[in-house]
Amino acid sequence: MATDTKPKRGVGRALLAGVERIHETLDSYGLVPTVTNGIALLFVVWTLFPVYWMVSGSLRTRSDLLATPPKLVSTALTVGNYPELFAQRPAFYEFLFNSVVVTVGSTALAVLLGTAATYGFVNYEFPYDLGRFHLPFLVLTTRFLPPIVTVIPLYVIFDTANLLNTRLGLVLAYAAFNIPFVVWMLKGFFAELPDSIVEAAVLDGHTELGAFFKIVLPMVRPGLIAATIFTVINAWNELLFAVILTSNTEAQTLPVALATFKTAYAIQWELLTVAGTIAMAPVLLFAFLVREKLLRGFTMGAVR
Amino acid sequence: MSHYSETVGGGRYERVLLWVEDHLRWILTLPALAVLAAFFIYPVGRALVLSLYQFDTGGRQFVALENYVAILTAGAFWQSLWITAKFMFFAVSLEVGLGIAIAFVLNSKVRFRGLIQTIGLVPLVISPTVVALLWQLLYQNGGVLDSLVTPLTNGPVPWLSDPSIALYALVLPDVWQMTPLVTLIVLAGLQSVPDHVQEAAMMDGAGRMRRLVDVTLPYIKELVVLVLILRVIGTMRVFAKVFVLTRGGPAKSTEVISMAMYREAFSYGNYGRASTMALLLLLIALAITYAFATVSEVEF
Numbered sequence: 040m041a042t043d044t045k046p047k048r049g050v051g052r053a054l055l056a057g058v059e060r061i062h063e064t065l066d067s068y069g070l071v072p073t074v075t076n077g078i079a080l081l082f083v084v085w086t087l088f089p090v091y092w093m094v095s096g097s098l099r100t101r102s103d104l105l106a107t108p109p110k111l112v113s114t115a116l117t118v119g120n121y122p123e124l125f126a127q128r129p130a131f132y133e134f135l136f137n138s139v140v141v142t143v144g145s146t147a148l149a150v151l152l153g154t155a156a157t158y159g160f161v162n163y164e165f166p167y168d169l170g171r172f173h174l175p176f177l178v179l180t181t182r183f184l185p186p187i188v189t190v191i192p193l194y195v196i197f198d199t200a201n202l203l204n205t206r207l208g209l210v211l212a213y214a215a216f217n218i219p220f221v222v223w224m225l226k227g228f229f230a231e232l233p234d235s236i237v238e239a240a241v242l243d244g245h246t247e248l249g250a251f252f253k254i255v256l257p258m259v260r261p262g263l264i265a266a267t268i269f270t271v272i273n274a275w276n277e278l279l280f281a282v283i284l285t286s287n288t289e290a291q292t293l294p295v296a297l298a299t300f301k302t303a304y305a306i307q308w309e310l311l312t313v314a315g316t317i318a319m320a321p322v323l324l325f326a327f328l329v330r331e332k333l334l335r336g337f338t339m340g341a342v343r
Numbered sequence: 344m345s346h347y348s349e350t351v352g353g354g355r356y357e358r359v360l361l362w363v364e365d366h367l368r369w370i371l372t373l374p375a376l377a378v379l380a381a382f383f384i385y386p387v388g389r390a391l392v393l394s395l396y397q398f399d400t401g402g403r404q405f406v407a408l409e410n411y412v413a414i415l416t417a418g419a420f421w422q423s424l425w426i427t428a429k430f431m432f433f434a435v436s437l438e439v440g441l442g443i444a445i446a447f448v449l450n451s452k453v454r455f456r457g458l459i460q461t462i463g464l465v466p467l468v469i470s471p472t473v474v475a476l477l478w479q480l481l482y483q484n485g486g487v488l489d490s491l492v493t494p495l496t497n498g499p500v501p502w503l504s505d506p507s508i509a510l511y512a513l514v515l516p517d518v519w520q521m522t523p524l525v526t527l528i529v530l531a532g533l534q535s536v537p538d539h540v541q542e543a544a545m546m547d548g549a550g551r552m553r554r555l556v557d558v559t560l561p562y563i564k565e566l567v568v569l570v571l572i573l574r575v576i577g578t579m580r581v582f583a584k585v586f587v588l589t590r591g592g593p594a595k596s597t598e599v600i601s602m603a604m605y606r607e608a609f610s611y612g613n614y615g616r617a618s619t620m621a622l623l624l625l626l627i628a629l630a631i632t633y634a635f636a637t638v639s640e641v642e643f
Contacts, residue, residue, distance in 0.1 A: 055555055055556065055560075058444075058447070059551060059555065062551070063551075071451070072452060075448050075451045075452070075453050076453055076454055078445070078448045079448060079449060079453045079454075079455075079459055082445055082448075082449075082459065082463075083459060083462055085519070086462055086463065086465060086466060086519070086523065087462060087465065088487075089474075089477040089478065089480075089481060089519065090465060090469070090477065092477070092480060092481065092487065093473075093476070093477050093480060096480065105483060105485075105486070107485035107486075107490070108485070108490045109485075109486055109487050109490055152374050152375040152378060153375060155370075155371040155372070155374065155375065156371060156372045156374070156375035156376065158371055159367075159368050159369075159371030159372035160372055163367070163368035163371075163372075164368075165368065173372070173376065176379075177375065177376075177379065179632070180379060180383050182576065183576060183628050183629070183631075183632040184383065184625065184628060185576075185579055185580040185601065185624055185625075185628055186580060186582075187580065187582065187600075187601040187604050187605070187621065187624070188386075188387070188390070188621040188622075188624055188625045188628070189382065189383060189386040189387065189390075189621075190386075191390065191393075191604060191608050191614060191617045191618055191621050192386040192387070192389040192390040192393060192614075192618055192621070193382070193386050194608070194609075194614075195389065195393060195614055196385070196386060196389060211378070211382070212382060214378060215378050215379060215381070215382030215383070216382070218375050218378060218379060219379070222375075246360065246364055247364050247367055248360075248363060248364065248367060272468050275470070276468075276469070276470030276471065276472070276473075277470075278470070278471065278472045278582065278583040278586065279582045279583065279601070282586070283605070283609065294470050294472040294473075294583070297470075297472050297473065297476060297587075298472050298475075298583065298586055298587050306479075308480065308483075311476065312480070315473050315476045315477070318470060318472070318473050319469055319470075319473050322468045322469065322470070323465065323468065323469070325468075326464050326465070326468040327461070330461045330464060333464055333468070334460060334461070334464065334527065337464070337467065337524065337527050337528065338527055338528050338531035338532075
């Protein structure tokens with residue numbers, strides 16, 4: 040611990056000192072719990088209100104939703120907007136289907152290839168120290184490369200490879216973008232496994248491949264689940280690649296449909312809120328079910 | 344090389360298995376590397392080639408370095424970089440500042456902390472496209488935000504149609520979505536400070552302020568650098584929010600770099616120019632990466 044008595048200078052420290060003074064003042068009036076709980080409540084309302092507004096909007100009539108001043112709570116709820124969206128824009132069935140296919144396909148591919156590569160580089164020796172060179176490369180690629188950099192040449196490449204406007208094209212592109220992410224989430228898990236595990240399994244009569252599937256994979260299951268969760272969310276939400284590499288209902292996903300929903304006249308908010316809710320609902324439900332893992336995933340790499 | 348070469352012999356199946364075992368390291372790693380090469384290295388190489396051509400209705404024409412000269416000497420590229428930098432500055436400082444502040448608040452004795460953390464996940468898992476729509480609805484003329492600010496502004500605010508406001512109207516949804524990321528990461532760091540360390544410092548007679556600086560701060564310093572990096576990178580690639588809310592307008596006031604490249608390629612069909620911009624952006628991204636990698640010890 041530092042021995043000098045004066046705190047060092049710096050913006051951060053000055054800020055902390057300011058916060059500390061406010062804290063002491065509040066403390067002397069016994070107001071600390073009131074203020075902290077108040078701020079927490081404000082944070083909750085600020086975070087949830089926009090979501091509430093869209094979901095409740097999907098259950099209102101247009102005039103009710105766009106009333107001035109806004110009606111925070113509606114008394115005339117209706118589910119009629121939901122069938123209306125699909126009646127007016129039947130393509131939404133296809134957008135939904137494309138989104139599901141692309142998400143599932145790219146997640147499976149990314150997790151499979153990413154897991155195998157991470158295990159390979161962590162556990163085997165390579166000539167010329169390839170492992171040392173490739174693992175950081177695998178990890179760094181997407182974390183720093185802005186996707187717009189690759190998507191423009193990729194459009195030209197897809198054009199010649201007949202991959203434009205196909206679900207397969209999106210599956211491959213999303214898998215490519217998520218592999219480094221999977222590696223980033225998994226490498227800690229694999230590095231923590233003792234080296235002797237595979238050797239012991241081999242002595243027990245497993246093949247090396249068998250040991251990988253039967254012994255190693257179950258041991259890194261938490262990492263696999265976390266990587267899968269994040270890949271699913273990334274793929275379901277992606278817009279840039281989808282909007283550039285697809286052009287009609289053959290392969291367009293929900294985010295593309297949402298981003299190009301506006302007609303030449305006006306936004307049909309009563310229907311757009313339905314579409315938005317449909318795009319949000321699966322990830323929100325999914326996130327709620329795996330919230331512990333998600334929380335750990337977001338803060339992982341940070342705290343471990 | 345494998346231990347099996349000697350122990351397993353015989354049939355066809357065994358021979359295949361043997362081959363797999365012997366080449367396992369390559370079988371495991373090469374597919375991923377091949378995909379990455381096809382989707383990262385090859386496109387960058389292709390961009391290098393494309394950047395030497397001019398595209399127009401007649402096809403493409405070799406122009407050597409003309410695209411580079413044109414982009415670097417015209418104002419539009421620098422303008423979009425400047426807009427991106429402004430977006431980055433306001434979004435990142437608000438997200439990191441607010442995020443840390445809220446983390447400290449939640450780390451004190453707050454009720455329902457677990458529930459609040461779960462709620463913090465909500466914006467993070469929603470598609471940026473949907474986030475943009477959430478805010479577009481709030482920005483409606485006479486809508487929720489207008490009615491909130493009416494006492495101050497005497498009337499509706501042209502959030503997305505005034506060139507002097509629109510960029511800030513894009514910052515707000517990003518702050519809404521990403522502040523919880525900072526909060527969750529920093530809060531996890533704060534909660535990893537062991538109680539006994541705090542208590543020991545207290546026994547030593549360290550005041551709250553000293554404990555904060557000498558005990559707590561070292562635990563979160565690295566995390567603050569990490570979220571800073573994550574958000575700098577994240578805001579540099581902002582696209583969906585701009586695409587949905589303003590398409591770079593009004594009067595190009597929100598034309599961030601990715602929007603400018605999108606327009607160059609897909610509105611004007613000039614893949615050469617767009618590829619040139621892509622490569623210049625790649626250089627900038629590499630420079631930022633290098634800068635962060637040298638000043639921080641955060642591992643990615």
